[in-house]
Structure formats: structure tokens, C-alpha cells
Amino acid sequence: MITYVDATTKARRTAGVIPLHGAEGFEGMRRAGALTARALDELTPFVEAGVPTSTIDRVAYEFARDNGAVPATVFYKGYRHSVCTSINHVVCHGIPDERPLRDGDIVNVDLTLVLDGWHGDSSRMYPVGEISRKAERLIEVTYQSLEAGIAAAKPGNTTGDIGAAIQAVAEGERMSVVRDFVGHGLGRLFHDEPNILHFGTPGSGVPLKPGMIFTIEPMINLGRPHVKILADGWTAVTRDRTLSAQCEHSIGITETGCEVFTLSPAGLFNPLASRSA
16 A cells, blocks of 8 residues: 655655655755766766776765765665766676776766755766777667656656656667666655666556655666676676666656756766767
8 A cells, every 4th residue: 555645754764655745855855966966977087997986986975075965875784985886797886996997898876965964866877988889879778768767757657657668668679677676765765665666567556646756777788687796795797797787867756747856967967978969
């Protein structure tokens, strides 16, 4: 059973209880989302060959500190870093380290900044130097799938409509959607109701209502959808070692559609589009 409640009355995640945010929540999310998007823009020149992902992590932390924010992942369930850096066949939750990036890598950087209690959550892909055509196509399809999911996020639709739209784009290009990780409710809580599956059946799932705030963050694989978690307990990789890509926005459902809170102020969210602009 699904219950919708005023977000101001909800202090923790409760299964099946979905918070609906008012003007204050949307304004808080605009500020947090805009700061996260600006941070990801600022990271762009650091994602290059020869730079270790630990540098990206340090720059993200310093940006947060200098702008009155806190990275949500620091000490979250034991995680010790400001960002996740997922390279090539790493699906998500890659841990920054001292290994330098190499020309031809593709990297997802996932960042959540907490500003005045509100969580801005976003991730995007970064190509390192010249990447292969198959890597380019994977990134293109991943962004197209996110755009399709966002287009389906409106009152009168359901979470299943979002997932079905994403799945149709990815599988239409002979790629696969990861099933093991989902989008999630967001706001003053890092992870809240509902879960947003990136696959599904139109009309299934949770009805979308104005005031809902959540992430859409499809992970698309060139090969099969199966993943495994490495011994560190965090890093998820493709079982068949094929490339994976992800992109993520935080959005809020409005009366007529949705508002994206994490748009790049410099127009850098889609790296391939910005390269060809």
C-alpha cells in the first residue's frame, strides 16, 4: 500500500510512505542541485590522462568545504570519500585511488552535496582523451535513456513509465539496463521512497504526484546487465567485463511535468554534446 504524506512530517525513510514537498523543499533542492552541478562542472579539467581519481575526490571535497556544503558520502555506511569514480567496466560506487586515468577511459563521477540540509545528487560521464566509438555510443545511449525517463516523469504517469522509457531506449540499441541499482527519493534524506527502477512496464509501479522528489540514474551496459560486487564491498562491475555508463539527475514532479534540479550551469552535463557544440 502506498501512502503520500507532507514531507515536513517525515523524518526517516518508511517503506511505502512517499513524501510530497512544497515550495520550501523545491527551493532547497534547487540550491543543493545547482551547487552539485557546478561542482561537477569544476571537476571537468581534472578528469584527464595522468590524473589519479584521488585528485578528483580531493577537489570535490575542497569545493564543498569552500561553498558551505558537505559531501553526503563521507562516512556514509563506512564510505570514506566525497565522490564515487567508476571507470570503464565499473558500473557504480568505484572508490577513488592513486591510479592515474588513461587516455581512452570513460569515467562516471557521482557526487551528492548537502547544502542547508538538502541533498543535491547527480552523476555524469567524462571521456578521457580520445575514446572508442563503442564507448561514445554507450555514453550517447545512456544520456538518451535518461532524457526519455525524465520525459516520462509527470503527473498521471507511474514509476513504471519511467523505467519502461529508459529500457526501450537502451534495449533498442542492443544494450542492457542494470537491474541491481535504482534511483531513489531524495530531499532532506539521502535515500527515501520511492525506488525508481530503470526498467519496467508502462502503468506499473507508484503513481507520480506533484511534490515527489527523486533521482533518475540509469546504468547501461554494452553487454549483459549482470553485475558483481568486488571484495571492497562497494565497487560494482559488469560480470562480462564490458563497458558501463551512468548519468543521473535529481528531479521534482510539478503540476505539469518535472523540474530538473541538477542542470549544468556551463552546459557540460552531456560531455559528447558539449564537445560537438
